Amino acid sequence: MSTAENYLTHSSGIRSWLLTRDHKRIGILYLISIMSSFFLGGISALLIRTELLTPNHALMSPEAYNKMFTLHGAVMIFLFVIPGVPATLGNFFLPIMLGAKDVAFPRLNLASWYLYVFGALFALASIVMGGVDTGWTFYTPYSVITNTSVVALTAGAFILGFSSILTGINFVVTIHKLRPDWMTWFKMPLFLWSLYATAIIQILATPVLGITLLLLILERTLGIGIFNPALGGDPVLYQHFFWFYSHPAVYIMILPAMGIMSELVSTFSHRTIFGYRFIAYSSIAIAVISFLVWGHHMFVSGQSNLADLIFSFLTFLVAIPSGIKVFNWLATMYKGSITLEAPMLYALSFLFLFGIGGLTGLFLGALSTDVHLHDTYFVVAHFHYVMFGGTVIAFLGGLHYWWPKMFGRMYSEKWARIAAVVIFIGFNLTFFAQFIMGSKGMPRRYASYPARFQPYHDVSTIGSYVLSIGFVIMAVYLIHSLFRGRRAPANPWGGTTLEWKCGSPPPHDNFAETPGPCEPYDFRGIVYDPAIGGYVDTARARS
Amino acid sequence: MAVTEAEVRERREGYESSRLGMWIFLATEILLFGGLFCAYAVYRSNHPEIFVYAHRFLSKTLGGINTIVLICSSFTMAWAVRAAQLGERRRLVALLAITIFCGLCFLGIKGIEYQQKWRHGLLWGERYHPVEHEKNGAAGTPAAIQMPPVSSDPNRSFLPLAAEGPRGLAPESSKPAPGGADAEPVPKNVQTFFGIYFAMTGLHAVHVIAGMILIGVMLVRAIRREFSPTDFTPVDNVGLYWHLVDVIWIYLFPFLYLIR
Secondary structure (H helix, E strand, C coil): CCCCCCCCCCCCCHHHHHCCCCHHHHHHHHHHHHHHHHHHHHHHHHHHHHHCCCCCCCCCCHHHHHHHHHHHHHHHHHHHHHHHHHHHHHHHHHHHHHCCCCCCCHHHHHHHHHHHHHHHHHHHHHHHCCCCCCCCCCCCCHHHHCCCCHHHHHHHHHHHHHHHHHHHHHHHHHHHHCCCCCCCHHHCCHHHHHHHHHHHHHHHHHHHHHHHHHHHHHHHHCCCCCCCHHHCCCHHHHHHHHHHHHHHHHHHHHHHHHHHHHHHHHHHHCCCCCCHHHHHHHHHHHHHHHCCCHHHHCCCCCCCHHHHHHHHHHHHHHHHHHHHHHHHHHHHHCCCCCCCCHHHHHHHHHHHHHHHHHHHHHHHHCHHHHHHHCCEHHHHHHHHHHHHHHHHHHHHHHHHHHHHHHHCEECCHHHHHHHHHHHHHHHHHHHHHHHHHHHCCCECCCCCCCHHHHHHHHHHHHHHHHHHHHHHHHHHHHHHHHHHCEECCCCCCCCCCHHHHCCCCCCCCCCCCCCCCCCCCCCCCEEEECCCCEEEEHHHHHC | CHHHHHHHHHHHHHHHHHHHHHHHHHHHHHHHHHHHHHHHHHHHHHCHHHHHHHHHHCCHHHHHHHHHHHHHHHHHHHHHHHHHHHCCHHHHHHHHHHHHHHHHHHHHHHHHHHHHHHHCCCCCHHHCCCCCCCCCCCCCCCHHHHCCCCCCCCCCCCCCCCCCCCCCCCCCCCCCCCCCCCCCCCCCCCHHHHHHHHHHHHHHHHHHHHHHHHHHHHHHHHHCCCCECCECHHHHHHHHHHHHHHHHHHHHHHHHHCCC
C-alpha cells in the first residue's frame, strides 16, 4: 500500500466529492454519470435491435418503438457523446497537461456537473412522464402537436447546453491564461488543441440550440407561432436553427476523439507525431468549417438549389482536414516501433472505422446520392461509424490509456485486448449490415419492415449482442482492476506529455513542483524499466 | 518578497481569466439572441407587409423613453465601475442603486406596454385575437390603435402593401379591416410579428432582471466594503453584462418600433 497522498485519498466522505473543486474529482464524477447514461442508451439500443429481429412487432408497439429510438438518440447524443470526452478525460487531463493546478474556474466546473445532473433528471422525468416520440431532432410541427412529454426532454437538453457552455468557457480560458510561459501554442499536446477547437464550437453553437429549444418550449406551452405552420410559422426555419447547432455538435463529438488519437498513435508508435502543425491547424479548420455545413441535413427539406450546392461543396471541404489528420497518424506509425497494447488496438480500430464513416459521409454530402440515401439506414450506419466507430472507440482508447493514471491501477491487458477485438467485430456486424440494407432502401425509424430486409436486420441485431458482450467484459475487468489491479507506475506506456510526469494517481495539486520546459512527443531517452514495469525519462534524469 | 510576487501574478491571472471568461460568455449571449434576430430577418424579408402593418401598434413614445432610460443606466454603470476602480465606495453604492432604479423603470414601462397589448389581444401566435373597434373609434380606444394607415403614396412607401401570402399551411386568418372597406387591407399572419416581438423583448426582459439581480449583489458587496482599487473585477464583469443587455435593446428598439 503506497502511502503517497493523491487526489483520491486527499480527503474523504461524500461531501468531499460532491462539493469538490478538484478538476480530477469532477472528471471522475462526470465519468460515472456519463457511463450511467451510456448504459441507459445502450439498453434502449439493445431493445430496439431486439424488436427489429423480426419484421413484425415482437417486443413493443410502434408507439413504444418511436419512444425507444428517441430515448436512445437523445440520451446518447445529449448525455453521453457531447459531454463524453471533454467533460471526463478533458476535465481530468487538461490542467495536468498544462502543468497547472486546476482549471481557471473550479467552481464553475463543479456547477457544470450539477447542471449536467439536473438536465439528466429532466430527461429522465420525460421518460417517467411517458417518453417522447419525435426523434432526438424534435422537428416541428410534429413536436408541437404530439401529446408526449417534449417539454421535459427539451428543457433537459437546454440545461445540458448550459453545462456544455460552462465547460467550453472554462477550457478556453484555462488554455489561454494558465499555460506556463515556456509552453507556446505549438508545444501544447495535440489533445489540448482538439479540446480548444471543441470548446470554441461549444461556446459558439450551443446558445443557438438554447434559443431553438426555448422557442420550441414556448411553441408548445404558449403557442408562440414562430415554428408552427398552422400559425404562419416556418418549420424549415426550425430545421435550420436545429442543425446550425447540431451539425457543429458532431464535431464537438469527434474533435476530442481525434485529439486522443494523436496521443495514442504517437505514444504507442514511440515516435514523434508526424506533422504536428498540420494536425493542430486541421482541428481549427474543422471547427471553422463545421459552422458552414448545416444545410446538408436539409437537402430534401425544400431549401433552394443554390443553397444545396454551396452546402454540398462545403461539406466536401471537411474531408480535407479530416484526411490530413488520418494521413499524419499513418505517417506517425510509419517506421515507428509500434506496440499493440489495448489503447493502440482502439486507435487502429478508429482509423479503420472512422475511415469508413468519413468516406460514406461523402456519399451523403453529394446531392444526387443523398436524395436516394436520405433517411435510410445508410445514414444511420454512417453516423454510427463516425460517432461510435470514431468517438466512442477513441474514448475507450483514451479511457484505457489514462485509466492507470486516473486510478493508479493496471487493468488486465489480456482481457482488454479481447474486449477490444470483440467490440470491433460486434460493431462491424451491427452497422455494416445497415449500410447494405440502407442502400437497398430500408428507411430508418420504422418498427416493422418488408421481410426481404430481415437477414440484414438479424445480422445487425446479433452484432449488437456481440458488442454488448464486449462491453460487459470491459466493465468486469475495469472494475476488477480498481480493487485487484497491479499498482500503476507513473508512466506505463512511455508517454511524453506532462501527465506522465506526475504520480499515478496524481497528487491533489497535480505536481509537487511546477514541471519545467519540455517538448511534447520527444521520445529520446524514454526507456522501459522492467523493475518498475513502466517507462522512465533517462534524458531528464541525466540533465 | 517572492511570495508577494507570486500573489500579484496569481491575482493578475485571476483578473485576466475572469475578464476573458466574461467576454466569452457575452459571445454566447449574443448568439442566443442571434437566433431570434435571424428569425426576425427571415420573417421580415419574407413578409415585410406584416411588419409594416403591425409595428404601428407599438408605442414609439414608450419605446423611446425606455431606450433613453437604458442608455442612462449604462452611463451610471460605467461610472460605477470607474468609482470602484478609484475606491470611491459611497459613489459606487449610489451609482449602482441608480442603475437598478433605471432597470426598474425600464421594466415598469415595458409592463405598461405589455398590458396594453394584452388588453387589445395583440399577442403571439394562437393568442392573437385583436379587439375590433368601431369605425369612428370607441371611447376607450388608445391612440396606438388609431394610427393612420400605411401611406399609399409610392414616394413614401417602397414596400408593397400586400405581398404574396405566407408559404406553408397557414389558414386564412385575415380579418376584415377594422376601419371598413376603405381602410387598408390587414395582412395575413400578423400574429407572427407579435410572436417575434414578445419572444425578443421577453427574453431581453429576463436578461434585464438577471442583470438587476447581479447589480444588486454588487451593491450589497459594495456596502460591505468588499471592493478595493485592486479588487473590483466582479463590478467590472457585471458592468460588461449590463452594457450587453443595453446594446441588445439598442438594436431591438429600431428593429421592432421604427419600421418603414
